[in-house]
Amino acid sequence: MATQDNGPSRHEATVAQAGSSLACFGAGGSATRLYYLGVDNAVNVLAWTANGWGADTLDLEAAPNSPLACFGFNGNDPRVYFIDPDSRIIEMALRAGQWTVQTLPGEPAHDSPLTCFGLNGTNTRLYYVGTDRQVHELAADRDGNFENQAFGVKVAAGSGLTCHPDPEGQARVFYVDGTDHLIHVLSFGISDDPGAILDDPINSTHPGPGSALTCFPLTGGVDTRLYYLDDQYRVNEMAWTGGSMPNHVRPATALPGSALTCFGVGGKDTRLYYLDGQARVNELGWTNGRWKNQVLPGTAAPDSDLTCFGVNGRFTRLYYLDAQSRINELAWETNRFVKNAL
Numbered sequence: 248m249a250t251q252d253n254g255p256s257r258h259e260a261t262v263a264q265a266g267s268s269l270a271c272f273g274a275g276g277s278a279t280r281l282y283y284l285g286v287d288n289a290v291n292v293l294a295w296t297a298n299g300w301g302a303d304t305l306d307l308e309a310a311p312n313s314p315l316a317c318f319g320f321n322g323n324d325p326r327v328y329f330i331d332p333d334s335r336i337i338e339m340a341l342r343a344g345q346w347t348v349q350t351l352p353g354e355p356a357h358d359s360p361l362t363c364f365g366l367n368g369t370n371t372r373l374y375y376v377g378t379d380r381q382v383h384e385l386a387a388d389r390d391g392n393f394e395n396q397a398f399g400v401k402v403a404a405g406s407g408l409t410c411h412p413d414p415e416g417q418a419r420v421f422y423v424d425g426t427d428h429l430i431h432v433l434s435f436g437i438s439d440d441p442g443a444i445l446d447d448p449i450n451s452t453h454p455g456p457g458s459a460l461t462c463f464p465l466t467g468g469v470d471t472r473l474y475y476l477d478d479q480y481r482v483n484e485m486a487w488t489g490g491s492m493p494n495h496v497r498p499a500t501a502l503p504g505s506a507l508t509c510f511g512v513g514g515k516d517t518r519l520y521y522l523d524g525q526a527r528v529n530e531l532g533w534t535n536g537r538w539k540n541q542v543l544p545g546t547a548a549p550d551s552d553l554t555c556f557g558v559n560g561r562f563t564r565l566y567y568l569d570a571q572s573r574i575n576e577l578a579w580e581t582n583r584f585v586k587n588a589l
Contacts, residue, residue, distance in 0.1 A: 260573040261302065261589050264288060269554040269566050269574075270315040274323050277558045281566055281589075282315050282327055283574060290315070290329055290339065293574065293589055300589060305339060307348065308332060316361035321368050328361050328373055336361075336375065336385065338393075351385050352395040354378045362408045367416045374410055374420050376402050382422055382433060398433060400446050401425035407460035407475075414469055421460055421473055430454060430475065430485065449485055451494040453477060459507040466514025474509055474519050476501055482521060482531060499531045499540050500524070506553040512561050520553050520565050528553075528567060528577060543577050544586045546570070 263269075267284040274280050279295040290305040305327075309315075313330040320326055320340070327339040328351075336351040351373075355361075359376040366372050371387040381397045388394075406423035413419055417435040424431045430452040434445045454460075455478040462473040471487035482499040485492055497519075501507075505522040512518055512532075519531040528545040531538065543565075547553075551568040558564055563579040569588075576587040 260571075261293060262286060263291075263568055263572050263574055264311075265548070265568075265572045266312065266550045267552065267568065267572070268313065268315040268329075269552040269568070270317045270327070271554045271556055271564070271566055272317055272319045272325075273556045273558060273564065274319055274325075276322060276560065279556075279564055279576075280317070280319070280325055281554070281574070282317055282325075284309055284313065284315070288313075288332075290327065292325075292327075305346065307337065307339065309337075310334065314359070314361040316363045316373065318363055318365045318371075320365060326363070326365065326371055328363060330355055330359070330361070336373070338371070340391070349391075351393050353383055353385060356380065358405060360406075360408045362410045362420070364410060364412050364418070366412065366418075372410070372412075372418050374408050374418075376406065376408065376422075380425065382408070382420060384418070384420075398444060398446065400431065400433070403428060405457035407458065409460040409462045409473070411462055411464045411471070413464065419462075419464075419471060421462060423454055423458075423460075424448065428453065430460070430473070432487075449473075449492050449494070452483070452485055454483075455480060455503075457504060459505065461507040461509045461519070463509055463511045463517075464514075465511060472509070472511065472517055474507055476505065476507070480505075482507075482519065484517075497531060498538055499529065501529075502526060502549060504550070506551065508553040508555045508565070510555060510557045510560075510563075512557060514560060518555070518557070518563055520555055522547055522549065522551070522553070526551075528565070530563075543584050545575055545577050547575075548572065 264284040271281040281293045292303045309329045316328045324341045363373040373385040403423040403425040410420040420433040429448045454475045458476040473485040482497045501521040509519040517533045528543040547567040555565040565577040574589045
């Protein structure tokens with residue numbers, strides 16, 4: 248299913264479809280697996296290996312502007328999701344060194360995002376917005392069979408989706424409600440009713456139209472950090488702590504429509520990435536007990552997606568598209584960010 252080449256040379260940039268979605272994870276916690284759409288809308292991967300960067304074309308065409316989502320099965324073997332030209336959700340899974348492909352049940356809306364994780368590191372939990380404007384879950388069992396479930400909630404047009412597992416391995420899914428226009432959280436498997444699914448509005452959250460959503464769980468507890476843009480394009484943080492969900496405006500203003508991506512250093516200290524009004528890549532980080540915002544050495548296309556992870560949970564690997572739709576990496580190395588054109 249995939250064709251292997253020798254990867255991009257030191258002087259040859261990798262060019263994506265303009266505005267391509269980007270999705271990544273670190274195989275084994277460290278080695279980048281980055282997925283994007285090529286100029287022909289085929290799904291592609293850039294992979295960091297012992298021999299340097301390698302490039303694969305995965306020989307499957309996605310719908311124009313398809314979202315991408317991925318995770319590593321047991322932290323290693325990719326599970327990649329996208330929407331094909333016939334509006335079907337497709338899974339590409341690497342099993343025993345071979346790519347397998349299956350069409351999943353469900354009918355995604357034309358503007359549906361995708362977000363996912365592996366339950367206990369393995370069984371897929373994939374979320375999307377259906378043509379019925381409800382949040383749906385595609386849940387895989389141990390044999391890789393998928394069940395589609397709708398949750399009866401009304402999703403606002405242009406809403407983002409983001410998710411993470413809670414300490415029991417179940418899901419928390421965040422979306423913008425189509426009625427009250429607050430961010431809501433779907434919570435699964437509460438302790439006194441393992442089969443329950445709760446839909447709770449998060450008061451005082453008023454995301455701007457079409458705001459991206461991104462989140463991460465704090466290690467060792469039940470806390471969440473969720474980020475979005477308000478109608479003045481300011482970065483907001485919803486800090487779910489001990490059952491309360493306070494909302495805070497943080498010292499950063501983004502480009503209207505900016506992508507957002509984040510992780511927690513050591514599972515706790517925020518590293519949030521966004522584009523400022525000049526499309527420069529910025530980092531908003533919680534460091535030594537205070538917020539620090541810094542402009543990083545990279546200017547993106549204004550419509551560039553952003554995706555990131557932390558090597559061994561700590562050292563940033565951030566990916567974006569520049570004005571020529573070339574893929575760039577910002578990597579934290581020792582004590583500074585290094586910019587690499589891939």
